[in-house]
Amino acid sequence: MISHMKQPPRDNIYQNRQMPSPFRFDEKVAAVFPDMIQRSVPGYEQIINGIQQLATKHVQNNTNCYDMGCSLGAASLAMSQGIKTSGCEVIAVDNSSAMIERCRLFVESYHHATPIKAILGDIAEITINNASMVVLNFTLQFIPMALRQSIIDKIYNGLNSGGLLVLSEKIKSEDDLIDQRLIDLHHDFKRANGYSELEISQKRNALENVLIPETISQHKSRLTQAGFKHSDVWHQQFNFCSILAIK
Ligand SMILES: Nc1ncnc2c1ncn2[C@@H]1O[C@H](C[S@+](CC[C@H]([NH3+])C(=O)[O-])CC(=O)[O-])[C@@H](O)[C@H]1O
Numbered sequence: 001m002i003s004h005m006k007q008p009p010r011d012n013i014y015q016n017r018q019m020p021s022p023f024r025f026d027e028k029v030a031a032v033f034p035d036m037i038q039r040s041v042p043g044y045e046q047i048i049n050g051i052q053q054l055a056t057k058h059v060q061n062n063t064n065c066y067d068m069g070c071s072l073g074a075a076s077l078a079m080s081q082g083i084k085t086s087g088c089e090v091i092a093v094d095n096s097s098a099m100i101e102r103c104r105l106f107v108e109s110y111h112h113a114t115p116i117k118a119i120l121g122d123i124a125e126i127t128i129n130n131a132s133m134v135v136l137n138f139t140l141q142f143i144p145m146a147l148r149q150s151i152i153d154k155i156y157n158g159l160n161s162g163g164l165l166v167l168s169e170k171i172k173s174e175d176d177l178i179d180q181r182l183i184d185l186h187h188d189f190k191r192a193n194g195y196s197e198l199e200i201s202q203k204r205n206a207l208e209n210v211l212i213p214e215t216i217s218q219h220k221s222r223l224t225q226a227g228f229k230h231s232d233v234w235h236q237q238f239n240f241c242s243i244l245a246i247k
């Protein structure tokens with residue numbers, strides 16, 4: 001669906017040498033986001049397709065679905081298009097006004113049956129209730145470490161029994177040598193998608209201390225701590241993975 005967009009504007013944010021500054025989800029990033037995420041995150045499209053499939057199979061009548069850190073709403077749209085039951089609502093939350101404004105336009109430009117409500121807000125503050133599906137698609141990695149457990153706890157408490165959490169993250173390997181190899185493979189992926197060495201290194205610096213990856217076992221421990229009895233990886237490519245947890 002993202003790939004159906006006619007000529008999404010190209011991400012050339014880091015093409016020219018610039019003063020180092022931390023990565024932010026501002027208007028410049030929002031304007032090129034479909035191209036940026038597609039060319040930067042291995043497996044992004046497969047994960048979005050998996051979210052749609054899971055919504056088709058598991059979203060129950062008259063329940064809520066949440067897309068936390070929705071950016072332009074690709075996962076919201078995938079859930080809405082996947083849902084075959086009635087009386088549901090998809091709640092899409094992001095704390096970047098540039099993203100949320102574009103999210104409203106983006107989702108309304110595609111056919112979808114289940115309504116999507118786009119909210120400007122912090123995922124640490126929103127209420128989750130009567131949920132049959134919650135998606136954190138590459139968002140937890142941007143949340144301060146000290147807040148991560150309480151967000152997962154809140155999701156667990158807001159899910160109905162049998163409800164799903166899809167948690168996608170850039171990850172760190174337990175093994176330093178393997179970690180280095182996964183990072184190399186990711187950089188090869190970016191190079192193959194047209195990013196230059198300068199773009200790769202400037203973005204890497206901008207993401208330092210902004211995107212903080214954890215290991216799969218750290219994520220699984222946090223899920224267990226929240227109460228999830230079931231969780232495992234359902235998708236991984238290089239250092240990008242997606243975990244499915246079931247209440
Ligand atoms: N505290 C916060 N509260 C709300 N939103 C936040 C917060 N912190 C960061 N964000 C938002 O989380 C999103 C992360 S991008 C998600 C992609 C999307 N899920 C996708 O399926 O296309 C991932 C990436 O770019 O790697 C951004 O839009 C931030 O503004």
Ligand SMILES: O=C(O)C(=O)Cc1ccccc1
Pocket residue numbers: 036037040041170203204207211
């Ligand atoms: O581009 C990268 O190196 C990433 O790790 C993924 C990413 C994608 C979009 C915004 C921020 C990080």
